[in-house]
Amino acid sequence: MKLKDRNLLGIETLDPAEIDLILNTAVPFKQMFTRSVKKVPTLRGKTVVNLFYEPSTRTRASFELAEKRLSADVLNISVATSSVVKGESLIDTAKTIEAMKADFVVIRHSMAGAPHLLARTINASIINAGDGMHEHPTQALLDLFTIREKKGRIEKLNVVIVGDILHSRVARSNIWGLNKMGAKVTVVGPVTLIPSHIEDLKVKVSHKLEEVLPEADVIYVLRMQRERQKQHLFPSLREYSELYGVDMDKLAKCKKDVIVMHPGPMNRGIEISSEVADSSYSVITEQVTNGIAVRMAVLYLLGGGAENVEGAE
Amino acid sequence: MTNLYRTKKVIMTKAEIAIAIKRLALEIVEKNHGTKDLAIIGIRTRGVFLAERLSAEIKKISKKTMPIGVLDITLYRDDFTSLSEMPVVKETQIPFVIDDKKIILVDDVLFTGRTIRAALDEIIDFGRPQSIQLAVLIDRGHRELPIQADFVAKTFKTALTEMISVNFQEIDNNDQVTLNDKVS
Numbered sequence: 001m002k003l004k005d006r007n008l009l010g011i012e013t014l015d016p017a018e019i020d021l022i023l024n025t026a027v028p029f030k031q032m033f034t035r036s037v038k039k040v041p042t043l044r045g046k047t048v049v050n051l052f053y054e055p056s057t058r059t060r061a062s063f064e065l066a067e068k069r070l071s072a073d074v075l076n077i078s079v080a081t082s083s084v085v086k087g088e089s090l091i092d093t094a095k096t097i098e099a100m101k102a103d104f105v106v107i108r109h110s111m112a113g114a115p116h117l118l119a120r121t122i123n124a125s126i127i128n129a130g131d132g133m134h135e136h137p138t139q140a141l142l143d144l145f146t147i148r149e150k151k152g153r154i155e156k157l158n159v160v161i162v163g164d165i166l167h168s169r170v171a172r173s174n175i176w177g178l179n180k181m182g183a184k185v186t187v188v189g190p191v192t193l194i195p196s197h198i199e200d201l202k203v204k205v206s207h208k209l210e211e212v213l214p215e216a217d218v219i220y221v222l223r224m225q226r227e228r229q230k231q232h233l234f235p236s237l238r239e240y241s242e243l244y245g246v247d248m249d250k251l252a253k254c255k256k257d258v259i260v261m262h263p264g265p266m267n268r269g270i271e272i273s274s275e276v277a278d279s280s281y282s283v284i285t286e287q288v289t290n291g292i293a294v295r296m297a298v299l300y301l302l303g304g305g306a307e308n309v310e311g312a313e
Numbered sequence: 314m315t316n317l318y319r320t321k322k323v324i325m326t327k328a329e330i331a332i333a334i335k336r337l338a339l340e341i342v343e344k345n346h347g348t349k350d351l352a353i354i355g356i357r358t359r360g361v362f363l364a365e366r367l368s369a370e371i372k373k374i375s376k377k378t379m380p381i382g383v384l385d386i387t388l389y390r391d392d393f394t395s396l397s398e399m400p401v402v403k404e405t406q407i408p409f410v411i412d413d414k415k416i417i418l419v420d421d422v423l424f425t426g427r428t429i430r431a432a433l434d435e436i437i438d439f440g441r442p443q444s445i446q447l448a449v450l451i452d453r454g455h456r457e458l459p460i461q462a463d464f465v466a467k468t469f470k471t472a473l474t475e476m477i478s479v480n481f482q483e484i485d486n487n488d489q490v491t492l493n494d495k496v497s
Contacts, residue, residue, distance in 0.1 A: 027404065035439055036439065036440060040388035040435075041389060042388045297402075300402065
């Protein structure tokens, strides 16, 4: 069993068996974290370039740790955040990386499709670490892993994703992933932050969080970016917090074994209250640990010798 | 692209395997002057069943239970660049501190020695055992590394084209070791 593509560009193109393979492979990697030497020689001699066109602390740190724990050589390239990167310059950067004989490129970019462009341009395996408002596949995989670990299954669970669905690549990757694994997804948020036709992705839509909470097995809280308010997408952070922020009062309406997830970084007191974030319902720090294991699994599964890469142009 | 194999000869029967494991257990206890500090680690997949049976025999002899672990050497292989498909990774479970233990490393067949090399590297990542001793059911020769077993139930000369297949009740529904020939 192997992954069909030598790149991980998104969840949309994976089939359930491939997602299962990644999640199963992550289990022994997570178990490895309990050892005194948290490192295996598997990717010795391979080079990974982390190419980040957007600021990121946890995703980049998580990838870097995953790469180092597999003994790969790691190169971090962070590109100034303010510059608008044109197609040509991305291709030029890619060509430079290609000349450095990188085996993997982990890319985050503010433009949807940037990883796909890179995949068409160079021979290295490309891993999408977030492209615009499109996908963030490793985030969704670590979320699926966490849900499966905590709940024992993903199938038939009711997952509520609450917040800014419109701008969220995390939401999109999770919707695809959760649907493929048989969960029932409901997205909740203000009308202005839910894209029209989102129902086409086979999700239920609600604008009233409290109505969907009693059925929820998992509450997935998205980060509310403060600048959205300046775009007049909702009247005030306080109102948002009142209606859609997850606090102990709202949790009281949920099942006893509900879990609360958040991709980080959190705005405490806005989309999630401090009490909830630090409660036993929260699996947020577990998500971080699982992120490393899942990224190791992805690197491992994409890491078969370059000589064997089929279909490389 | 799996090769088909045909059974040429039965090398060990169920009864012979049982006697061989008993003998291995005796040898291990004898050489180590008892079971003090002993721990046993089986290499996935069939080394694990052999390790479990050895541990049961040693318990019969010494009335002592030793800690037992499972090793998956996949991540320590030296042939990733020549594989077309990444092998399935399973869990390594060593639920005891290996520092200062005398580790009995167990595998079913000793062949090139590469699996043992990988296993040694992985064990060392868990700590510093007092010693590591290797116990195998079959030594079929053709070593590619300077590795030898401390305890061998049966040495059997083979051709490189042949394959030794060890079957255990726990996974294969019978106890038997066979010599097989490539058909195609």
